[in-house]
Amino acid sequence: MTPSDLPYIPLSVPSVKGNEWEYIRECLDTEWVSTAGTYVERFESEFSAYVGADYSVACVNGTAALQVALQVAGVKPGMEVLVPTLTFIATVNAAHYLGAKPVFLDCDDFYNLDVDKLTEFLENHTEQREEGCFNKATGRQIRAIVPVHVFGNAARVQQMTDLCRSRGIRVVEDAAESLGTVYQDGRHTGVIGDLGCFSFNGNKIITCGGGGMIVTDCPEMAQKARYLTTQAKDDDVRYVHEEVGYNFRLTNIQAALGVAQLEQLPGFLQTKQRNYLAYKERVREIPGLNLGEVPPYATNNHWMIALQIESGYRYDREGLMARLQEARIQSRPVWYLNHLQKPYAGCQSFQIEKASGLLQTTLNIPCSTNLSPEDIDRVTEVLAHG
Ligand SMILES: Cc1ncc(COP(=O)(O)O)c(C=O)c1O
The missing domain is CATH 3.40.640.10 (Type I PLP-dependent aspartate aminotransferase-like (Major domain))
Incomplete structure (x- = not known):
């Protein structure tokens, strides 16, 4: 194929x-x-x-x-x-x-x-x-x-x-x-x-x-x-x-x-959790990639999955996005930071550091509730072997 x-x-x-x-x-x-x-x-x-x-x-x-x-x-x-x-x-x-x-x-x-x-x-x-x-x-x-x-x-x-x-x-x-x-x-x-x-x-x-x-x-x-x-x-x-x-x-x-x-929400949450864990298990094996952690003081609905790219990985954010697109997999960068958006130029921003780093290194990967185990295999295969 x-x-x-x-x-x-x-x-x-x-x-x-x-x-x-x-x-x-x-x-x-x-x-x-x-x-x-x-x-x-x-x-x-x-x-x-x-x-x-x-x-x-x-x-x-x-x-x-x-x-x-x-x-x-x-x-x-x-x-x-x-x-x-x-x-x-x-x-x-x-x-x-x-x-x-x-x-x-x-x-x-x-x-x-x-x-x-x-x-x-x-x-x-x-x-x-x-x-x-x-x-x-x-x-x-x-x-x-x-x-x-x-x-x-x-x-x-x-x-x-x-x-x-x-x-x-x-x-x-x-x-x-x-x-x-x-x-x-x-x-x-x-x-x-x-x-x-x-x-x-x-x-x-x-x-x-x-x-x-x-x-x-x-x-x-x-x-x-x-x-x-x-x-x-x-x-x-x-x-x-x-x-x-x-x-x-x-x-x-x-x-x-x-x-x-709303009636289906408990099932959606279970599926999202299962998909997150499946991704996590595979991504753990891939040098240079991590999944965003869950805060220790709460659960997470895993609405969106945040993949974090380290500097040693073979692609940067743009490169990985392009490679996934080639493999017919949608991904999305984090929203461009709002203090840099044109309508808000001139508004005050206070000590912005971490957000700039996370913007460069984070990519959201498929997370729909209808994602199949084969879909997760396809995504993680591209992440692992490019
Ligand atoms: C963080 C955040 N705030 C606000 C909104 C706006 O919601 P809506 O698209 O329903 O207007 C969204 C999503 O679209 C969002 O992700």
Whole structure:
């Protein structure tokens, strides 16, 4: 077989083999296709039960969820939001949409916001005033921080929350990638800060096609998030609005997909774990390559698998990506760092070092739940023998 005859192995595609058809058919048969309907509420309540949050608010996507969560957290134009530079740009854009400025921070060994550098930044580069925490360099108020659980690795959110709460900085967790990742004490990622946001984009561990969820234990914040995502109606009979809201509510059809996908999540997590271990066993034998480690204080949903390339390996990141592509295997580099992106040129970045190294040496390799043992053989064969 020549490489061109081999089936393509994509990076991360959904698996839709449960009750999706049945639930969507029910939406169509009953004509509840839009934002009202039982599946939206069912998805929210089953999601709350799964992650252990008091409230869940379904949104059109994870980016919208982050934007609304930051607004609920009190982010206003001219304020600042602390974000990791190593994340998908949606985390940063959500703050930008509100007229806020990002301040970029470095990451730790698990690709997550570095809590030691955050401590250093807060202790030595900010000052506390009556209204809250102010950045000494820019004079702007820091209203929120967005830790991201990158690739399903749990960030050290409890420590960050301890540092930020007393300073009046709200914590909005970007848990877009970490559904199923749980801390050792049993708490799910996304429920430790003031608000948490999930994504159900097509490449996530469960999908609604597109979709997002805001979770919180605070009834006022949940109410405000629901109000903002449904056009901020103060009287929904007479259409009176005292604020500008958004049309960000998930539809019943998307929620039906979400309910069916959530039922399959335990199976998806088992498969992801099995695939990770299979990769790990093989990659251990290949000089110059490693798999990203799991933080010792949490599980990992293994949403995305991070291959780390040492300098002695026969390819660099670009070379390996090209070789895999030739073998009809998709891979993906880490997102280009956000402090270097054109829209954010001129924004403050603080001691960014590790993220730059990880960007150069990390490649994501196929991790879909429908990956077969033969697919893993094919990928690791290329990694081992080029
Ligand atoms: C870390 C992170 N934040 C935010 C998002 C945005 O989610 P969505 O694509 O649902 O808008 C994603 C994924 O797409 C993500 O990976």
